[in-house]
Amino acid sequence: MSTTLRQRQTVLTRTVLYGMAILFLAPLVVAVITSIKSPVEITRVLALPTEFYWQNYAAAISRMGRSFLNSIAITVPAVAFSILVGALAGYPLAYMRGSSGKVVYFLLLTGMLVPFQIVQIPLFFLVQRMGLHDTIPGMWMVHTAYAVPFCTFFMRNFFASVPRSMYEAALIDGCGPFLYFWKLLLPASASGLAALAIIQSRAIWNDLLFAITLTASDKARPVTVQIAGFASSLQVEYGPLMAATVISVVPVMAAYLLFQKSFVRGLLGGAGK
Amino acid sequence: MAIQPTRRFSRTDWTHLGFLALPTLLFAVFYIYPVISSxxxxxxxxxxxxxxMRYVGFQNYLSLAQDTRFLGAVRNNVIWVAFMLVVPSGLGLLLAAILDRGIRGERAFRIIFFLPFTIPxxxxxxxxxxxxxxxNGLLTTVLDLVGLGGLAQNWLGDPGVVNYALMGAVAWWTTGxxxxxxxxxxxxxxxxxIEAARIEGATPWQVFWKVSFPLLWPSTIIVLGMSAIDAMRLFDVVWATTRGGPAYSSDVLxxxxxDLAFGRLEMGRATAVAVYxxxxxxxxxxxxxxxMSRRVQDSEAE
Amino acid sequence: MKASRWLAGMAALAWSGTAALAQDTYEIWHYYAAGSELAGMNALIEAGNAASPDTQFTGVIIPGNVVELRRQLQTAFLSGQPPALYQSSMAYELKTFVDGGRLHPLTDVWSRIKGDEIFPEGVQRVVKVDGVPYGVPFDLSLINNVFYNKAAFEKLGLQPPTDWDSFTAACTALREAGYQPLGNAGGPFWSLYNFYAALVSVVGEDGYYKIARGELGFDSPEFREALDLYRDRMVSCYAENWSGKTWTQTADDVINGDTAMFMMGIWVAAYFEQANFLAGEGFDMFQAPGTAGKSIFQMDVLAVPEGTEGSIAAAEQFIEAAASTEGQAAFAVPKGSLAPNVNVDPSVYGYAGSTFSRQFAEASQANAVLPNLFFLLPTSVGTELGVQIERFAIDPSDTVKEELVTTLEGLRQQALTDNAFIQW
Structure with missing residues (x-):
């Protein structure tokens, strides 16, 4: 291949990349600009603010208050539990032969199709009977339970990308199925686990529906309920809403930056030893 | 639950069963019970x-089957499935492939493409x-600036355009x-x-298509499977943006x-839609x- | 397995925690989550709590609107844990809950607050089910005012229109001068509220109630005439692209002088003022053609679920404070709505509020106070009416008109069979 063709290719990919970056950033820029506008200036969407209206951030922070801590207390353990449960279920489903594994897999996957809006009544009863209504552990349990299908699906497919020969070799070496899971499979799937951790952090952090049904007070209400609160029946306080959004994105981005460090090329040959 | 201990069980089988116990229990309690009650x-x-409540048999199902609003929502869901399978998935693959080559500023791009996905x-x-x-919105303004003002639409107010507008927003949101x-x-x-292919003189694109992409099959299943499922149960953004309007044109199931359940207090009918x-x-x-999952196993077995 | 043991342990901990916490405060559920709506609600709760220091209420915000609140209430009722008080819409909304046996009759507290004297007749009607009061009004908004940009009117030397002909003349003049004459916004409510002006001018107050009772068909000549009037006089004036805007975006257009008039609930006045676009200076208002001297209103009430003796007593105490002139003003002033209690001194309002207050007093005297039809009709009929009118406003063709008539008339017949209409 000639160098000019290669250069042209590079130029093309760069153009695509920068173009996409602009498309992705533009709405965010509008959001950030709005978050520093006063109510008077917000009536002109695209105009730049003449002053930094920090009151939006003050309003967002005072409104979010304790709910921010609740969100952290809900999200961190719930992410860990849901990944653990997904990995537990994904492992046998990726390795089991025969139809029983497929039936379980199929059943778990159908779970993803249940529209959550409709199961709120039975769910409320369940959680209430367990004494977990309006508690943070109740939220862990519900988020873990409703993550079972997705996390299983995700981990099963990620485990499937680890060559089966490694599994068979391990069993022959006298390494039991549990040790294999713990010592070999999980480390070899680090980037998958990290990706799932990021996705789950985002999903649980941003959950509104379960939070509204299953929490009732400051004891357990997460930050999404407060953010949604900036949009009232008739009015939307756009400035504080966007300020609260900017703030609430930070933890998820932190999780992203933390976990994506595991996205390093695996050395499968090395992991097998 | 679905596994009957009829044949001889090895230690491996028992370990597998043990691993499945907790997920299956959670599933039975939190999915099967609510679905049956629905x-x-x-x-x-x-x-x-x-x-x-009054028992009406299958009347909810029968009347829905002839309801134009219901059929419109089904049609929209099918279009959404097609869209989600192609656009956010394809875009995500393209961006990941470009960045995987190690480009200058990779870190910043990684953040940019993921950011929208984190927004409530x-x-x-x-x-x-x-x-x-x-x-006065950004889209119309930019089109005007570049002389394409004629392409500007009543994005969310025109029943013929609103679905595509929503798709644009969702692509932005979920490509991450x-x-x-x-x-x-x-x-x-x-x-x-990858090294082996490079030594043989393959270009980065060749490496991607010949080496990396075939090994990406499990990721592809995850992305396509979730896209299809998310398209079927799509709710949040549509409800928060248009509530299915104008005049039901952006309704999904x-x-x-x-809306049936809490806007019109027809719980039975609403639940029938959910079952559909x-x-x-x-x-x-x-x-x-x-x-697709079977294909993973087959390719392994080779 | 560690996870489940953890969960069980934490569950036990949490359980003991809740058991130890004795309940001495009550909840009031509402969806006024932001801005002046929240300010009004907080002021009301403060006023209620100040009047009875031994029972305290805390506001619980359900983000969203009446739809989300219903979802919350449903789970709460089914699990036997409803709030002591909640924000309810009027009329049919109350009836649904009364029929379900969920609401406590407010006969006692109604007589204590002299409900039959302090609320206008048209208001009383829509909080009673079979003559028994189930809700006490605290928040009333008129929805038949047209707001206009004063600068635009002054520039063209226009006077506020008084009838359909002067309205049309104003529209034409404004359009010729480059303004969008009349704003509107997408969603099932705003077009419907505009349509009421046309409806009332054709069928009058009696006909309006006849529709609410299911006596006048949607296929009647009168209803069709109202649709034609709406199409010719209002839809033809609408701003371009109105259906793609939210009501605040259209309000912004009025502030920025792109759109000249906007028929909207009086809450838009609070929105204008918050953007420093002031009543009497930047904007002014007039009653929509066909509704001069009348008031069409939207209202929220306090409703009391059946509960313990303690919760009902506390709720009734709160209601007494909320229905007093002080309580009513405490909510209405920050919210920018009207106090339903006629004894509230109009001087508590600013320029806009006192205009609305005067309109409402006149209409009350003339017995021309009309509740929002949306809530008089059975829920599914009212909701469909809103959707169909919006659809007609987007595409005012004869085909759509016929489909609208067929759909709504079908629902009316169904509701008649089910005996679902109320004899207001």
Missing amino acids: IRLSLHSWDGFAPT AVAVAAIWRWMYEPD FAFLVFFAGLRNVPVEC ATLTY LMAIAAVIIMPYIIY
């Missing part, structure tokens, strides 16, 4: 507040309400998911394979369910996921 409710007429649905709706403001999964998958491709949703998804999407 199916029961769908055979009744109930406003959600009366102490008793209420805020996504508010942001795109500005983007799509038909006269496909990007992330593909990127993680690409990084899971063994170094040896989940918004229809919600599960059934349609089980018929269209499940076989497809199972089929």
Whole structure:
């Protein structure tokens, strides 16, 4: 291949990349600009603010208050539990032969199709009977339970990308199925686990529906309920809403930056030893 | 539950069963019970507040089958499935493939493409309400600036345009998911394979298509499977942006369910829509996921 | 397995925690989550709590609107844990809950607050089910005012229109001068509220109630005439692309002088003022053609679920404070709505509020106070009416008109069979 063709290719990919970056950033820029506008200036969407209206951030922070801590207390353990449960279920489903594994897999996957809006009544009863209504552990349990299908699906497919020969070799070496899971499979799937951790952090952090049904007070209400609160029946306080959004994105981005460090090329040959 | 200990069990089998116990228990409690109670409710007429409900058999299902609003929502869901399978997934793959080559500023791009995915649905709706403001919004303004003002639309107010406008917002929102999964998958491709191909003189694109992409199959299943499922149960952004309007034109099954249940207090009918949703998804999407999953096993077996 | 043990342990901990916490405060559920709506609600709760220091209420915000609140209430009622008080819409909304046996009759507290004297007749009607009061009004908004940009009117030397002909003349003049004459916004409510002006001018107050009772068909000549009037006089004036805007975006257009008039609930006045666009200076208002001297209103009430003796007593105490002139003003002033209690001194309002207050007093005297039809009709009929009118406003063709008539008439017949209409 000639160098000019290669250069042209590079130029093309760069153009695509920068173009996409602009498309992705533009709405965010509008959001950030709005978050520093006063109510008077917000009536002109695209105009730049003449002053930094920090009151939006003050309003967002005072409104979010304790709910921010609740969100952290809900999200961190719930992410860990849901990944653990997904990995537990994904492992046998990726390795089991025969139809029983497929039936379980199929059943778990159908779970993803249940529209959550409709199961709120039975769910409320369940959680209430367990004494977990309006508690943070109740939220862990519900988020873990409703993550079972997705996390299983995700981990099963990620485990499937680890060559089966490694599994068979391990069993022959006298390494039991549990040790294999713990010592070999999980480390070899680090980037998958990290990706799932990021996705789950985002999903649980941003959950509104379960939070509204299953929490009732400051004891357990997460930050999404407060953010949604900036949009009232008739009015939307756009400035504080966007300020609260900017703030609430930070933890998820932190999780992203933390976990994506595991996205390093695996050395499968090395992991097998 | 589905596993009957009829044949001889090895230690491996028992370990597998043990691993499945907790997930299956959670599933039984939190999915099977609510779904059964929903199916029961769908055979009744109930406003959600009366102490008793009236049994109506399959009447909810039968009347829905002839309801133009319901059929419109089904049609929209099918279009959404097609869209989600192609656009956010393809875009995510493209971006992941470009960034995997190690480009200058890779870190910044990784953040940019993921950022929208972290934003709550209420805020996504508010942001795109500005983007799509038909006269002064960013989209119309930019089109005017580059002389393409004629292409500007009444983005969220024209029944013929609103679905595409919503799709644009959702692509922006969810491409980060496909990007992330593909990127993680690409990084899971063994170094040896890539090095070997490079030594043989393959260009980066050749490496990608000949070496990396075939190994990405599990990630592809995750992305396509989730795209199809998310398209079927799509709710948040549509409800927060248009509530299914104008005049039902952007209705999907989940918004229809919600509106029937709590907007019109027809709980039985609403639940029947939800059951239809599960059934349609089980018929269209499940076989497809199972089929793709089987291909993973087959390719391994070789 | 560690996870489940953890969960069980934490569950036990949490359980003991809740058991130890004795309940001495009550909840009031509402969806006034932001801005002046929240300010009004907080002021009301403060006023209620100040009047009875031994029972305290805390506001619980359900983000969203009446739809989300219903979802919350449903789970709460089914699990036997409803709030002591909640924000309810009027009329049919109350009836649904009364029929379900969920609401406590407010006969006692109604007589204590002299409900039959302090609320206008048209208001009383829509909080009673079969003559028994189930809700106490606290928040009333008129929805038949047209707001206009004063600068635009002054520039063209226009006077506020008084009838359909002067309205049309104003529209034409404004359009010729480059303004969008009349704003509107997408969603099932705003077009419907505009349509009421046309409806009332054709069928009058009696006909309006006849529709609410299911006596006048949607296929009647009168209803069709109202649709034609709406199409010719209002839809033809609408701003371009109105259906793609939210009501605040259209309000912004009025502030920025792109759109000249906007028929909207009086809450838009509070929105204008918050953007420093002031009543009497930047904007002014007039009653929509066909509704001069009348008031069409939207209202929220306090409703009391059946509960313990303690919760009902506390709720009734709160209601007494909320229905007093002080309580009513405490909510209405920050919210920018009207106090339903006629004894509230109009001087508590600013320029806009006192205009609305005067309109409402006149209409009350003339017995021309009309509740929002949306809530008089059975829930599914009212909701469909809103959707169909919006659809007609987007595409005012004869085909759509016929489909609208067929759909709504079908629902009316169904509701008649089910005996679902109320004899207001």
